[in-house]
Amino acid sequence: MSIGNSPEADRPSVGAALQKARIGAGLTVEEVSTTTRVRIPIVHAIEQDDFSRCGGDVYARGHIRALARAVSLDSRPLIDQFDAEHGGRPAPTPAAPLFEAERIRSEPRRPNWTAAMVAAIVAVVGFVGFTLFTGSGKSGGGPVASGDANAKPAPAPARHPSTIKPPVKPEPSDSAVAGLPKDKVTIKVTARDGQSWISAKDANGKLLEDGLLKKGESKTITDKERIDLVLGNAGAVQLYVNGKEVKRVGDKGTVERLSYTRGDPQAG
Template identity: 80%
Template sequence: MSIGNSPEDDRPSVGRALQQARTGAGLTVEEVSTTTRVRIPIVQAIEQDDFSRCGGDVYARGHIRTLARAVALDPDPLITQFDAEHGGRPEPTVPKPLFEAERIRSEPRRPNWTAAMVAAIVAVIGFVGFTLFNGGSKGADGPVSADGRANAEKKPAPAPNTTRPTVKPTVPDPAPSDSAIAGLPKDKVTIKVTALGQSWLSAKDANGRLLEDVLLKKGQSKTFTDKKRIDLVLGNAGAVQLYVNGKEVKQVGKKGSVARLSYTPGDPQAG
């Protein structure tokens, strides 16, 4: 008789965990497929714990990791759970040692007497030249000046440069100045999106034409301009810095949430 379930029994499956995270983030299967470039049938199958469409365990792990990051979920516990439910990863094959009998032994080389004789002649010539050079330089302790006296003064060796190169600190990009804001066109809406963390972005113009649909990494930026209106969909809105017509929009959204925004020319509050 079972009194209670263990925490592992209450833990949702890999596909169920991905589905719950996607639903909690307010994303559809089509939006996740567009962001991750994983086809819709494969996303639907994985959420039903059907990994047969992935083409093998290696590809299944890659799809799980990609989908988990798209819905702001830690992929490592899901990979561990997947391995536990599917027999784990195969151990690497250890190469067998090579037998001594299989090694090819090189035949002993015969001595090259011609090369030995040439080396001996070169050594003798070098020794004679060295002896003559030292004999001619004996008695001179240093350079001699024009009046015959030895110049005992030597120039001091330059001191080693111990100064370390100065490393300039990285200064973040400042907010747009008043002159930059004044230089923006008044009859257009200009939007700049900068990712402070990983987030996905979808932008359309007033006619519904898709301008951009991309997963932004930390530090990446996108800028859009239109005469009438720009519609934005921001995933993980709390990790996005947004400027509309040169002015920063505060509190775009919470971390992990999806924000749907629309802006027109003029003040950001008019959008």
Template identity: 60%
Template sequence: MSIGNSPEDERPFEDGRSSDGHEEEARPSVGRALQQARIAAGLTVDDVSSATRVRIAIVHAIEADDFTPCGGDVYARGHIRTLARAVHIDPAPLLARYDDDHGGRPAPTPAAPLFEAERIRPERRGPNWTAAMVAAIVAVVGFVGFTAFKGGDSDTDAASQVTQGATPSASKPAAPKPSNTTATPKSDPSDSAIAAAPQDKVTVQVSAVDGRSWISAKDHNGRMLFDGLLKKGESKTFQDSSKVNLILGDAGAIQLYVNGKKIEDDFQPGAVERLTYTKGDPEVG
């Protein structure tokens, strides 16, 4: 049985004093305000944890004004907002109190210069055909030059033969043209960048469709790909060879596409979600 299953056991002292006999401040702390609101609503810690998907240990820590398990100011603010809504109080005063106590609202972390997915995708399409065309042109020019040089040392009959031989050689550039024609259908199936996700990697697209949200993305080595605010209408794409780890500060505002497939979810507004995706069919870790 987890601590806090009985709201009556956590009621505040009637005489306005704390357990050590000292008077409490006129304005309760963030954790104390959340605890009092939960008790007033007749909810246990288990009830709040089940409704918000915030772990029981984190709920206990926040109510004790210990925000270390949250993993940073961004996630602490998201948890405060989620818990406040669960116990039916306005989160804005609590967030303002938290910011006052912790040096102000955190500034967004700049995005990584270029994501691996955005750097790899252009290199997998055009450059191969461009190299093939350049090689073909160089081969034709070299052949024509060699033929002309050889014809200068021959007699008139040999020059005539070279001229006749140059005609079929001039038609040789037609060889790469059919390969370009066959390459055209390959670009048709990819109407968007996410649809062309390679099968040997995991590709995740995060879009803020219903509002802004703080997000964090790491690769399989734990390297930070992005940690900051995604505004409404913005999207980010992440790619890794095996695994992408996500934390969504307001999962209800986010739409996910993983390996070319839309993720159907029931994320609630303000809910903090920790997700892991791997190659193949999307699987939430």
């Protein structure tokens, strides 16, 4: 179904078109909300052409797409109409060339000087003990040297700790995964490059988290079985699932719907 060919004067509003298509499809607001994971009050507001509860034009476009898809309506004319009535779509800001490289660059590992010092002390003590043991063994069967019989042999010079190489640090295991409970799903969302709207539900549809995440803020969500996640402005989000980073969540300005269970993160 499309409204793109309707005369400008007779064309219904975006909300009216969505409401008419929903009624024509025989769906209730509750059923559309369950399918799209757009909250019932927001669905009602959009159908009345009130987009103030969406959290911004980016989220409003995402909700329009989701609602249009649920009622088998072409969303492109609706988005164009929305942009025309709300000042148009802002020009996308190009990402910095080094953004991806900086995001995946790992932090340099610092040398473990404490372990190096402990190893140096153990080596020195062991060397001195070995020297004293072998020296006393050799002198026990031979003649006593001239001079003071009670004179103790001089200890061997200790090696300076700086001349001892620190032990090679093994490659780190998945410590982030090992530190998390394996019988739960754990998701951490950070609005790294801009604000984002998030909504999370468990496998039974119970709402775990819902709201606007401002830039720099983080949310950690857990569940025993499964988490169904909706992210607005997905390109601005840094996402960790069960301790592992999901490298690409989506593009800026898009709404992504993801589902995760226990184990390695794989979007459902």
